[in-house]
Amino acid sequence: MASDGDRDGQEALRLQNVVDRERAKLRALQDISSALGSTLDLGELLEMILDRISEVMEANRSTLYLLDEDTGELWSKVIQGDEVHEIRLKPGEGLAGAVASTGKPLNIKDAYQDVRFDAEWDRRTGYRTRSTLCVPMKNQHGRTIGVVQVLNKNEGHFTVADEALLTALASHAAVSIENSKLFLSVVGKNIELLETKEKLEKKIRELDVLFEITQVAASAMELDDLLAGVLARTMRATDAEAASILLADEHTGDLTFRAAVGGEPDRVKKMTIKAGQGISGWVAENGRPQIVNAVDEDPRHSKHISDEVGYHPKSVLCVPLRWDDGSGALQLLNKASGRAPFIDDDLKMATVIAGHLSTAIAQAQSRAQKAREERLTTLGRFLSSMLHDLKTPLTIISGYTQMLVAENDEDQRRAAAASIRRQVQLLTTMMGETLAFAKGERRILIRRVYLHAFFEDLAEQLKPELAERGIRLELVLNDRGVAHFDEEKMQRVFHNLARNAAEAIGQDGGVCRLVVDRSEHGNLMLTFSDDGPGVSEEIRGRLFESFTTHGKKGGTGLGLAIVQSIVEDHGGSVTVDSEPGRTAFKITLPQPQPRTSTRPAAAE
Numbered sequence: 357m358a359s360d361g362d363r364d365g366q367e368a369l370r371l372q373n374v375v376d377r378e379r380a381k382l383r384a385l386q387d388i389s390s391a392l393g394s395t396l397d398l399g400e401l402l403e404m405i406l407d408r409i410s411e412v413m414e415a416n417r418s419t420l421y422l423l424d425e426d427t428g429e430l431w432s433k434v435i436q437g438d439e440v441h442e443i444r445l446k447p448g449e450g451l452a453g454a455v456a457s458t459g460k461p462l463n464i465k466d467a468y469q470d471v472r473f474d475a476e477w478d479r480r481t482g483y484r485t486r487s488t489l490c491v492p493m494k495n496q497h498g499r500t501i502g503v504v505q506v507l508n509k510n511e512g513h514f515t516v517a518d519e520a521l522l523t524a525l526a527s528h529a530a531v532s533i534e535n536s537k538l539f540l541s542v543v544g545k546n547i548e549l550l551e552t553k554e555k556l557e558k559k560i561r562e563l564d565v566l567f568e569i570t571q572v573a574a575s576a577m578e579l580d581d582l583l584a585g586v587l588a589r590t591m592r593a594t595d596a597e598a599a600s601i602l603l604a605d606e607h608t609g610d611l612t613f614r615a616a617v618g619g620e621p622d623r624v625k626k627m628t629i630k631a632g633q634g635i636s637g638w639v640a641e642n643g644r645p646q647i648v649n650a651v652d653e654d655p656r657h658s659k660h661i662s663d664e665v666g667y668h669p670k671s672v673l674c675v676p677l678r679w680d681d682g683s684g685a686l687q688l689l690n691k692a693s694g695r696a697p698f699i700d701d702d703l704k705m706a707t708v709i710a711g712h713l714s715t716a717i718a719q720a721q722s723r724a725q726k727a728r729e730e731r732l733t734t735l736g737r738f739l740s741s742m743l744h745d746l747k748t749p750l751t752i753i754s755g756y757t758q759m760l761v762a763e764n765d766e767d768q769r770r771a772a773a774a775s776i777r778r779q780v781q782l783l784t785t786m787m788g789e790t791l792a793f794a795k796g797e798r799r800i801l802i803r804r805v806y807l808h809a810f811f812e813d814l815a816e817q818l819k820p821e822l823a824e825r826g827i828r829l830e831l832v833l834n835d836r837g838v839a840h841f842d843e844e845k846m847q848r849v850f851h852n853l854a855r856n857a858a859e860a861i862g863q864d865g866g867v868c869r870l871v872v873d874r875s876e877h878g879n880l881m882l883t884f885s886d887d888g889p890g891v892s893e894e895i896r897g898r899l900f901e902s903f904t905t906h907g908k909k910g911g912t913g914l915g916l917a918i919v920q921s922i923v924e925d926h927g928g929s930v931t932v933d934s935e936p937g938r939t940a941f942k943i944t945l946p947q948p949q950p951r952t953s954t955r956p957a958a959a960e
Contacts, residue, residue, distance in 0.1 A: 583615035679718035826865030
C-alpha cells in the first residue's frame, strides 16, 4: 500500500506534467500567432497551421478543409501524415461537411458510431479514426470559409476546453487565410494587369503601324509611294536598320527592288535577283518566312550583292508577299539597336504587315487596271453615244438637202440652208465634246435662252422625224419667258426622248406632247410624254443605265443615259412616270434667282 508520501509524489508529478503540457500549448499558441503573421503564401500557411494545431490539441492528425466558392465543396490540400491526398466533400457530406453546413462544432468520441461519418478514407489509407473534433472556420463577417478537424487525441477524448481552444485557433487561422487569399488575389491581379498593360501597349503600337499603313494604302496614288510609306513604318515597328520590298516578274519570277530604305537604296533599286536566289528569292519562291541572324553562315546568302552595293547585313528577316496574280518579299536587315537579333515577335509583326501590304499591292494594281479599263470603256461608250446622236442631225441634213434640190422658192431654200448650217454646227459641237472628253474635260455652256424661240425651233426639228412614223407632236408653252441652260445639250436631250418615244410607239402612230412650265420656286419644268405602251417593269428601275434596251431592233440603250447625264450636268433631275398608254419624262432645271434690290423704297 502506497504511503502518503508516494501519493503526494505521484500527484506532484501529474501536476508537473499538466503544467508542462500547458506550457507547451502556450508556446505552440505563441508559435501559431507568430507563424500566421510571418507568411502570406497559402501553401506554407496551411502546413504551418496543421503542424501547430496537432501539437497544441495533442492530436494524432489534423485536417484543414477550405470552402470552394465556385462549387460549394470542401477541399483539403494538405493532410498531415505519411501521405498527402486531396479530399473533396460535397456540402453536408461527412462530419466536416455537416459542420460546414450548420456552422456548429462537432465533438465525437467514436466516429464510427456517428451516421455522418464516412469511413471511405480510412479504408483507402488504412488509418483508424476514433475521436474527432471539427470546428468551423469563420471570417470576420461570420461566414464559414472552411473546417478544421483533429483526429484521435493522444490520451482520452477531446474536451469542452479543447473545443473552445480549437474554435479560437480556427478563427485566428481564418483571418490569416483570408488575408493570404486577398494578398494573392491582389498580387495575381497586379501581375495580370502588368502583363495586360504590356500586351496592350504592344498591340497599340502594332495597331498604330497598321493604321498608318492603311492610311498610306488609301492615299498613295502610285504604287511606289505606297511601298516607300509602308517600308518606313515597318522599319520603325521592328527596329530594323534597312528594309526593301522585292516584286517578282510575272513571267520570269525574277525579283526587282521596287522600294528600299536605309543602307544603299539607290544602288539596290538598280539590281535584279534571279528567281529562287538569295534569302529573299528563296522566301518569295517557297512562300515561307525566314529569320537568319547569322547571314554569312547561311548558304542562300548572295554575298556578291552585298559586295556590289557596299552593305553587309548581319541579320535578315524576310517574309513572303502573296496576292492573286503576283508575289514578292518584304526584307528587313539588321536591328538598329545593335547586335540584337530578330525574334519571333518581329516575325509576327512583319507577317501581319506583309499580309496588309499584299492586299494593298493587289488593290493598287487592280485600281490601276480598272482605271485603264474604265477609261477605254467610257471612251467607247462615249463614242457610241456620239454615233447614236449623229443620227438626228444627219437625217435632218439629208432631208433638207433633198428639199434644196426640189425647192424653187428662194426663201424656202434659204430656210433649209440655215437649218443645214445649224445641224452642221451641232455636229461640230459633238466632235468638240469628243475631243474634250479625250482630254479629260467635261463642261456645259449655260446661256440665256428665249423659251418660245428655242422650243418652237426644236419642235420644227422633231416633227419631220416623228411624222415619218405617224406621230403628231404637240407643243404647250405655258412659259414663254427666259431661262438659262446649254441649248445644244438640251437639243440632244429632246432628240433622244423623241427617238425613244418613236421606237416605243412603233409604226401604229400616236401623240407626243412637250410641255414647258415654271415651278413656284422658279425652276424650269419640262415634260415630254407619249401615248405608247409604257415602260415594262423589267427595266423600269434601270431605265437610265447605259446599254439598257428592251426589244428595240438596233437600239444601243444609250439615249436615256445621255439624257440623265446632260440634265445632271445642269444640276437638275429627270424622273419617269409610266403606265400602259402613257409615259412621261419630267425634267427639272434649276434657274438662277433674280437679284432683289437693296435700295430703300421711295417715300409715298
